[in-house]
Amino acid sequence: MKRLVLLGGGHSHVHVLDALAQRPLASVETLLVSPHPHQVYSGMLPGWLAGHYRLRDCLIHVDALARRAGVAHRRATAIGFDPAAQRVFCSDGAAFDYDVLSIDTGAVLDLGALPGASQHALPVRPIERFIQGCNSLVEHVRARPRTIITFVGGGAAGVELILALRRRLRRHVREGRAVLQLISSSASLLPGHPAGVGRRLEAQLAACGILYYPDRSVAAFLPDGVILHTGEEIESNFNLVATGGAAPPWPKRSGLATDAGGFISVNGFLQSTSHANVFAAGDVASMVDHPRPKSGVYAVRAGPPLADNLLRALAGRPLKRHAPQQRALYLIGTGGHHAIASWGPFSWQGRWVWRWKDRIDRAFIARFSRDTPTEANLLHRSESESP
Ligand SMILES: Cc1cc2nc3c(=O)[nH]c(=O)nc-3n(C[C@H](O)[C@H](O)[C@H](O)COP(=O)(O)OP(=O)(O)OC[C@H]3O[C@@H](n4cnc5c(N)ncnc54)[C@H](O)[C@@H]3O)c2cc1C
Incomplete structure (x- = not known):
């Protein structure tokens, strides 16, 4: 039995969980390590703050997705790993061995160095x-x-x-x-x-x-x-x-190759340039051949190729190259039912842009909510899901 460990329930890993739910893997045990039962979809956070959405409208229920995929969910934070021993260490003292590791834990906002x-x-x-x-x-x-x-x-x-x-x-x-x-x-x-x-x-x-x-x-x-x-x-x-995110310190400390900012260096297969059985995507990663801005769009787009390559790595099959798109569409809400679109050298604004954004964001949440827990089973959820 091989073990795949997923660190973080970020924008790329929700695709991986979805792919595992659709194509369950025999002879692979998968574990997700992520601190929360859900992921707040950042694209809708300003809409929640403005009062357009209830918080529950903006949640991706990572634990429901994991359950559907037959993946155990450990509600903890990864604090480091030992690539030689192929073992991950968690904030709650637990340690897990892996054959293949995938990291999608996002960027951090470390204000520690700023006085006050x-x-x-x-x-x-x-x-x-x-x-x-x-x-x-x-x-x-x-x-x-x-x-x-x-x-x-x-x-x-x-x-x-x-x-x-x-x-x-x-x-x-x-x-x-x-x-x-x-x-x-x-x-x-x-x-x-x-x-x-x-x-x-x-x-x-x-x-x-x-x-x-x-x-x-x-x-x-x-x-x-x-x-x-x-x-x-x-x-x-x-x-x-709300300044730009920084890299968490633990990937570099664990011995992974990183760029100058401490973000995990990955090749076109979303694979660590230093450790072949470690993959990374989203804001925590830096694609050495295709540098792109840190953004949810690229994290989401990396999800399906990451899922495919994890399955390939576990099966010992050749990996497939991922070339991220050149441009990303950004839809920026302005508080009311109005938004500004930015794409390449172009920009537009209006209520129609808001409706466009709203449709895209709701569809994203709906895509991962097929098995959303009811209020009742949320209340009865026990810690027994943890490995
Ligand atoms: C207010 C706001 C609005 C935004 N709007 C947009 C937008 O409209 N379009 C866009 O493209 N981008 C947007 N972004 C940027 C976008 O949020 C990020 O680029 C995106 O979240 C990156 O996705 P990710 O999967 O890398 O990480 P995240 O979405 O940050 O997910 C990381 C996950 O890993 C978990 N985690 C963190 N550390 C650990 C650890 N050590 N161990 C285990 N789990 C861990 C976290 O709890 C989280 O679930 C916005 C950002 C903000 C703050």
């Missing part, structure tokens, strides 16, 4: 903690005459989330109680996208009365402010951080 961040800033990842923090933020704003809220990060996530938060506050809090501001280290919003996207989003921020500080990096967080790299201090009572 751990006490005075809420990072967007892990998403589960961010959701709790947003709920308390609304209560915080309600209870005070005035709260200044600062978002750090001028990428798609930061801009979408601040516009969504503004919509949420308008619906639940009296006008004038919250001031929102966005700090971005780049000169324009969403660098890497066509200039029109940044301009359209700047216009949205201005129309919503959100203060925007381009070209500034945060040097430290204080209880009631942020200090910028210029030395300037800006008043702030609540700080949220």
Whole structure:
């Protein structure tokens, strides 16, 4: 009996679980190690914050998918592995041997190096903690005459989330109680996208009365402010951080080949360039032959070829090369039922873009929800699924 271990229930691994459910493998035991019973679909997180979706509309039930695939789910976090012994170590002290290992644990937002961040800033990842923090933020704003809220990060996530938060506050809090501001280290919003996207989003921020500080990096967080790299201090009572993700430290520490940022180096087969029985996809990986931005689109697209290659590796068959698409479509919500599309050098906006995004996002969730647990069996779920 061979053992396949999947680390993380991310966007690529949900495809792997789906593929295993459709083609169960005889003589292979599969184990998923991931801390949560579900995966919050990040594409719908701003829509949840804005109030368009209930949280349960945005969940992929990873444990239901695993059960359907006959895969045991250990609710734990991987903290490292020993490639020579082919053994993974988990946060709960458990260790598991593998024949083939696949890693889709995403990027991390480590604010440890930024003074004051751990006490005075809420990072967007892990998403589960961010959701709790947003709920308390609304209560915080309600209870005070005035709260200044600062978002750090001028990428798609930061801009979408601040516009969504503004919509949420308008619906639940009296006008004038919250001031929102966005700090971005780049000169324009969403660098890497066509200039029109940044301009359209700047216009949205201005129309919503959100203060925007381009070209500034945060040097430290204080209880009631942020200090910028210029030395300037800006008043702030609540700080949220949506800057680009970093690599988790444990793949490099475990001896895997990584790029300069610590992301796992993989070849065209999504296979580690240093260890042939280790595969990786999504934000945690860096394709050496086809570098692409970290994005859910590429993580999703890597899912089917990753599933195929894992099955091939387990069967000792030749692997198949994956060439990721050149361009990805980004659909960026602006708070209401309106969104901006970015594709290659083009951009569009309108309510129709929102409807398009909504359709794509709901279809993605529906695809993996065929066996979604009912409220009743969620309540009766026991830990007996753990190996
Ligand atoms: C607000 C927001 C909106 C976004 N919108 C879009 C969008 O519209 N389009 C787009 O393309 N991209 C979007 N992104 C980026 C997108 O979320 C990421 O690129 C995508 O999530 C990467 O997928 P992944 O599978 O690599 O990792 P993730 O989706 O982060 O999944 C990783 C999984 O692994 C688990 N895990 C983490 N560490 C461990 C560990 N050590 N051991 C075991 N399990 C672990 C996590 O709990 C999680 O389930 C958005 C990001 C944010 C924050």
